[in-house]
Amino acid sequence: MGRHSCCAKQKLKKGLWSPEEDEKLYNYITRYGVGCWSSVPKLAGLERCGKSCRLRWINYLRPDLKRGTFSHEEENLIITLHEALGNRWAQIAAQLPGRTDNEIKNFWNSCLKKRLMKQGIDPNTHKPIEQIQVKDEQDCTNSDSLPILQPKGHPNFPISTQMDQESYHHSMQSSSSVCKQVYDPLFLSEFQESVDPNGYLSTFLSHFQQNLVSDNQINPSSGFNSMPNLTSFDYSDTSVSRMSTSLINEEKDISNCGTFSWDGENKLDSVFQLYFNGIQAEETKHNLFQEGDKLQLNEQSSGDYSNYQL
DNA sequence: AAATTGACCAACCGCAACTCG
């Protein structure tokens, strides 16, 4: 059997994060930054494994997360990048500031994939489905042809489902190369040529990111504005994780306000609110707690989260 | 009103790559 998970081995807590746990993790990371994830749970007072903490921070707590619905520009960019990169969600996410690979992956699987299929486009190849079917038929009729429909270098292209089993079997036997999906490393390098040294698709993305900036969904000057999901969470809800989804759409409005405002309708636990306000004031006032190399000081007061390791 | 179904998404799992002594 596979190895035990670190959580199971250490009898650590699993499942959804409670607001208290979020609070502890957020407090710790914003104060000290990330050194070694494996030591974070202990230092932050959490009964979680470091891996779980890292994931929670990256996918949910990180202050520079954009959240909210994907814009048309983002959707188009994801589709374009997926066509070029396949299911390399981390690389795709790297081109979308404020988005996580998990978020993009979920969005792709739940929305974009289906949308493309509705449009008659194969989500794996990004080619019209009819075209693929025609090619399948051609491949089936041509016994000498290879049963590989994978486009150049694309790792996710499926072997034709309509392929004649016998010819497939024959071709599998006749050539060992047929057994493998051909992966062309040049494909990526060709793609990379269009990527500038910073890892961005220079022309397309510069335009795209201008739009992002104009959207101003990430508000670097507003300190904790990127944490509204936490602070506006209805704690009476038993579905803790829903705090992110139920309030995602409110985030944009909140961040546009410049500073986080609190109204009586939000059900923020008052202690937690004070807690965040306290940290904000404290961190804005002083950049304390520099304690050697490992203690990276949070700089959210200036909106620079580049020090947060991922 | 209850059961079923589908959509959505947070979190887990396991593997590979990386780091360091």
Place this chain on the structure above:
DNA sequence: TCGAGTTGCGGTTGGTCAATT
């Protein structure tokens, strides 16, 4: 070079909610 520990990644699972039957 090796091995243990850590990090990063992509696939998958499971819980929740809303819509439908």
